[in-house]
Amino acid sequence: MTTTQPPFATTGESSAAARATALTKVYGEGETRVVALDGIDVEFSRGQFTAIMGPSGSGKSTLMHCMAGLDAITSGSATIGDVELSRLKDKHLTRLRRDRIGFVFQSFNLVPTLTAIENITLTMDIAGRKPDSQWLDQIVDTVGLRDRLKHRPGQLSGGQQQRVACARALAGRPEIVFADEPTGNLDSRSGAEILSFLRESARSFGQTVVMVTHDAVAASYADRVLFLADGRLVDELVAPSADRVLERMKQFDGKGRTS
Amino acid sequence: MFRTALRTVLAHKLRLLMTMLAVLLGVAFVAGTLVFTATMDKGLRDSSSKDYAGISVAVTTTGASARDADQGKRPDGVSDALLGRLGRLDGVASAQPVLTGFTGVADAKHNLIGGSSFGTYGGNYAPVGAGHTDPRYHFTSGAAPTGAGQVALDAKTAKDGGYRVGDTVDVAVTGPVMHEKLAGIFTTQDGNVASGGTLTLFDTATAQKLFLAPGLSGGVNLRAAPGTSQQQLLDRVNTAIKGQSGLEAKTAQQLIDDQAKQISAGMSTMNTIFLSFAGVALFVGIFLIANTFTMLVAQRTRELALLRAIGASRRQVTRSVLIEAVIVGVVSSVVGYLVGLGLSLGMRSLISSNGGNLPNNPLVITPTSVISALAVGIVITVLSAWLPARRAAKIPPVAAMSSSDAPPKQRSLIVRNAIGAFFVAVGGALIALGLHSSGSTGQKALTLGGGAAVGLVGIIVLTPLISRPVIGAFTPLLSMFGVSGRLAKRNSLRNPRRTAATATALMIGLTLMSALGVVVTSLKSGIAAAATDGIRADYSISNANFTPMDQSVVAKVKQVPGIAAASGTERADVTIDGKQPEVNAMDTTVLSQLFHVDRISGTVGALSPSQIAVSDKTAAKEHWRTGQSVTVKLPDGSSRQAVVSGTYKGGPGLPATMVDRTMLSGHTFKEPVERVFVKAAPGKAGSALKSDIKEALGNSPIVQVQTRDDLLNSFNTQIDQVLYMVYGLLGMSVVVAVIGVVNTMAMSVFERSREIGMLRAIGLDRRRVKRMVRLESLVISVFGALLGMGAGTFLAWAAGRLIKPSFATYAMKVPWSQYGIFFGAALVVGVLAALWPARRAARLNALEAIKSD
Structure with missing residues (x-):
């Protein structure tokens, strides 16, 4: 690793990049009380590409938001590396997200005033770190944006914008990348490019990736798929195919539609 | 349609708050002025009719x-x-x-x-x-x-x-x-x-x-x-x-x-003065109101398109936006009028507490003041919303189907820039014409003033274009603030029209303040030169209200030990060969001790009762030569023959024509003395001598003994009082401009909440989100201030060219310390205006912001 160590003590080599133990998230109180996550135990191993699926309201997005330090947890624990999120104040959570987490959003969420390359290096700019130019080159080439680096998001297609977002997520060599429906706003061809890139980054660069999706084909790109229902982890598939994922999802149909 | 408009206003009341505040302030200013002057008018008339009772x-x-x-x-x-x-x-x-x-x-x-x-x-x-x-x-x-x-x-x-x-x-x-x-x-x-x-x-x-x-x-x-x-x-x-x-x-x-x-004439002058400042504040408000409605329309693209899709006509959409403007205008004008009533009461007690005892009659609320104040507020609001309303009607119905409220593509600035360039060119041409033409001063003034006004309008139109290089020049400074600075700079250039309108609002007040500052500073130094350059005397003695003094003052001063020379100057109603130049009589034997006089020909000092000395300008104007014999008609009506004994170089502080006071002796009533000039004996000038002189005059409460510095200070104090009052009145428009910056920043934060949420998600901490907003606000404020100071300096320069011919000692002087204060104030304004928007931005919940797909 040539990047500067983030300011969090990472003791030893834990096999999990992120872990949730008895993770519970409750919204509201009294009559409006909703249990979104109900004692989830899960590990995201290093270098693995995990997809989280489930019908809408199953808690899959909430799980991701809690794991990524975007939402506070009610009880249990969530750790990134060895850092327990529930004990961190906003300031340290922000720093943790900056240094150890990468994000890809459904609606790209690039800064419209910045060029593609500026968006890619944004997290490192925020951290005041110099980007590792070799690594940057490698990512830029992988996402195939070499000739688009000086363009603003407004001048890029949706697929290109999402590739910029992926490059931004990876550029800082985060511990873990969270992708929230990354193909939701894309046509199938662009979506396939993004998914291939995410899988490739796990395989070749050992990047841990967690993706929330409701698309069985998207989930089939992952190394394993977790199924959530009613805030609980109900099933898991390793090395999934689209058909098997679809089949599993159909079982939820009795309770509700898949989004 | 009215219900829709009302609902919209209610739904956006927080976002319309700043707009309402701006209209409210303007209307309050207008109403306060009208009510105050009407009340004063009534009060003074009542007390004047008492004076004539019996x-x-x-x-x-x-x-x-x-x-x-x-x-x-x-x-x-x-x-x-x-x-x-x-x-x-x-x-x-x-x-x-x-x-x-x-x-x-x-x-x-x-x-x-x-x-x-x-x-x-x-x-x-x-x-x-x-x-x-x-x-x-x-x-x-x-x-x-x-x-x-x-x-x-x-x-x-x-x-x-x-x-x-x-x-x-x-x-x-x-x-x-x-x-x-x-x-x-x-x-x-x-x-x-x-x-x-x-x-x-x-x-x-x-x-x-x-x-x-x-x-x-x-x-x-x-x-x-x-x-x-x-x-x-x-x-x-x-x-x-x-x-x-x-x-x-x-x-x-x-x-x-x-x-x-x-009284009415005096009140109407006062009305005009205050209302013109209220006008500036309202004018500044136009930019703010237009900004707000533009942003509201942009944010509601989908909603307005929906109205069009379900069958509303273009005119109906325009009208719905205008009705919103009317509601905003009515509410803020009514509240503004009430605030104005308080303002006029406050104005009266302020003047009263400063010693001016004003009649204490109840406030006079005339229908005229109610109607005009409300009309001004409503018309300004509706007019400012006109263009945004027209633009709203152009939203195609299909925009309702788009997935997000993406702001519409920015319209090209080409037309706007062309118009601005045209104005600037015409203005520049007029100014050049005014400077180099051979017309009368009045014509030149008109051409030059018109050129400056047209040029200024052009610059306002061109502000979006100018914003790019000027804000670009801030880059090195902003880079010092890392990523916040860079984002702030990009954000401020993101919507040049909005940035320009916001900055222009601030620019207008500062243009007037700077122009005034330069002209007044230049005038002061000009007056200083005029009042003291020609004078060699150490003290000038006069009545506090400059009415003539008794001749005995001169005799009393002359007896004070330590005085080398003293002479009164008498303004005499003298006619020379049928002409009536300004004639001053004094003891010409001590002329050279009291004044710097450059003799050109003949004798100038120690004149006899039958001699006059004239300045070169007067000599040229009246065709008088040294040695020429003239008929002098004295104040008591008697005539005598006299000779032009010599000429001197005219200048500030020197009269056009000088005679010895012995010429007037016995021919004037009471020999009124305008001023007494005193030269101290070598080494005697000082505060001791000054108090000796006062003592000799019995410490008269109305006689002022002034050194050269006292004289300048008294001029400067009077000028500064007026200047600061005008600054205070212009301050109102600056307040409106500051509200405009708050408005723009709040709107920006609202519009970009998703982007800010993302920045928070990927690790920009609260402090730096705040800093980003604050820096953008600073960039806009400083840009406005720089434009204002630049334009103001230019206006002052143009004005100076007009003043110069009739005021020889006028020389343009830039009050750098005042400019420093203006610039510092712009920084403070930038920080203050961002206080609330920055806090809102920092409090944005990253999750909520991103989720709002």
Whole structure:
């Protein structure tokens, strides 16, 4: 690793990049009380590409938001590396997200005033770190944006914008990348490019990736798929195919539609 | 449609808050002015009609007569004989002689009671009628003055000076101090006393001697006997005073009407002044309102498209936005009017607490003020929303189907830039024409002023274009703030129109302030040069209100040890060969000690009674040569032959024509002295000598002994007072501009909440989100301030070119310290305006912001 160590003590080599133990998230109180996550135990191993699926309201997005330090947890624990999120104040959570987490959003969420390359290096700019130019080159080439680096998001297609977002997520060599429906706003061809890139980054660069999706084909790109229902982890598939994922999802149909 | 509009306004009330505040302030300013002046007008008229209670016809001297007296002519007036004749006219119940004049009263520390020479008067106690009292005054202790050496004071003045009946009071009328016995203390309805002035009463004979001449009164108040009308009496009086120079008679009703006219004229001037500042504030508000509606329309693209999709016509969409504007306008104008009422009360108590005693009548709320203030607020709001409303109608119905409220593509600036460039070009051409044409000064002024105005409009139109390079120039500074700085810079350039409109609002106030600052600073240095360059004397002695002093002042000053030379200057009403140049008489034997005089030809100093010296300019204008013989007509009407003895280089501080005072001796009435110039003996000048001079004049409360610096300071203080007042009034428009910056920043934060949420998600901490917003606000404020100072300097330069020809010592001077303060204020404004928006941005929940897909 040539990047500067983030300011969090990472003791030893834990096999999990992120872990949730008895993770519970409750919204509201009294009559409006909703249990979104109900004692989830899960590990995201290093270098693995995990997809989280489930019908809408199953808690899959909430799980991701809690794991990524975007939402506070009610009880249990969530750790990134060895850092327990529930004990961190906003300031340290922000720093943790900056240094150890990468994000890809459904609606790209690039800064419209910045060029593609500026968006890619944004997290490192925020951290005041110099980007590792070799690594940057490698990512830029992988996402195939070499000739688009000086363009603003407004001048890029949706697929290109999402590739910029992926490059931004990876550029800082985060511990873990969270992708929230990354193909939701894309046509199938662009979506396939993004998914291939995410899988490739796990395989070749050992990047841990967690993706929330409701698309069985998207989930089939992952190394394993977790199924959530009613805030609980109900099933898991390793090395999934689209058909098997679809089949599993159909079982939820009795309770509700898949989004 | 109305319900939709109302709902929209209610839904966006927080976002419309700043707009409402801006309209409210403008309307409050307008309403406050209108109500204040209407109230003052009524109050002053009421008190003026009280002044004429018990008077049927008044005989007065004309204004020209007073000026002539200051220039050595025998004053006009009502002789005691005429007074007697008027008193015996048929139908006259009483005839009361009236005299007034500048009279200062000293307190125990020899300072003028009342502080300034304004409203410091003296008068006569003239008993009339059977009761043999003067009905104008009511004595609370002691009695009326009955002879020389006695005075009476109004109660407030007596109290301020700590005087009681029997005390000796120091009083001065023409300079030298008089020690008088306080015979009585009175109260009066006199308007001048009611508004904080001081009044000293003498008996009529003494007042005649002091203010005019023995046996001469300034006027007569006549009271008609029952059965005689004012008009009948006026006719008889007019017959009686026929042929008397400088006298006129009017009925009390005419005088009340005259005064009412004067009050109204004064109030309307005040109205115009305040309303023009309110106009600037409202003009600045236009930018803010237009910005808000543009943003609201952009944010509601989908909603408005939906209205179009379900069948609303373009006109209906336009109208719905305009109705919103009307609602905003009505609400803020009504509240603004109420605030304006409070403002006018506040204005009155502010003036009252500063010594000006204003009539305390209830506020006058006229339909005109209500209608015009409300109309101004509503019309401004609707007009400003006009373009955004038209733009709203252009939203295609299909926009309703788009997935997000993406702001519409920015319209090209090409047309706008072309228009701006055209204006700038025309303005520049006019300015060049004004500077180089050979027309009259008035024509040049018009061309130059018009050019500057047109150019300024062009610059305002071009602001979006200018914003790019100027804000680009901030890059190195902003880079110091890392990623926040970089994002701030990009954000401020993101919507050039909005940034420009926001900055322009600030620019307008600062343009006027800077222009004024430069012109005033330049004027001050010009005046300093004019007032002191030609003068060699160490002290200048004059009356506090610059009325002429008694000749005895000169003699008294000359006796002070340590003085090398002293001479009074007399402004003389002298005609030379039929021409009336400005003529000053003085002791020309000490001319060179008191003034810098550059002799050009002949003799200039130590003139004989039959010599005059003229400046080169006067000589050229009147075609006078050295050695030429001229006929001089003196103030008393006698003529004599004189010779032009020499010419000198005219300059500031030097009169156009000089004669020796011996030429006037015996030919002027009272020999009124305008100023006394004093040169100290070598090494004697200093504060000791200054207080010796004051001492020699009995520490007269009205005489001021000023060094060169005192003179400059007194000029500067007066000018600065006006300048700061104008700054204060322009401050209102700056306040509106600041609200505009808050508005823009709040809107920006709202629009970009998703982007800010993302930045928070990927690790931008709260502090730096705040800093980003703050820096953008700073960039806009500083941009506006720089534009304003630039434009203001330019305007001042153009104005300077106009002033210069008629004001030789004027030279453009930029008040760098003031500019520094303006710039610092812009920084403070930037930070303050971002306070609330920045906090909102930092509080944005990253999750909520991102989820809002």
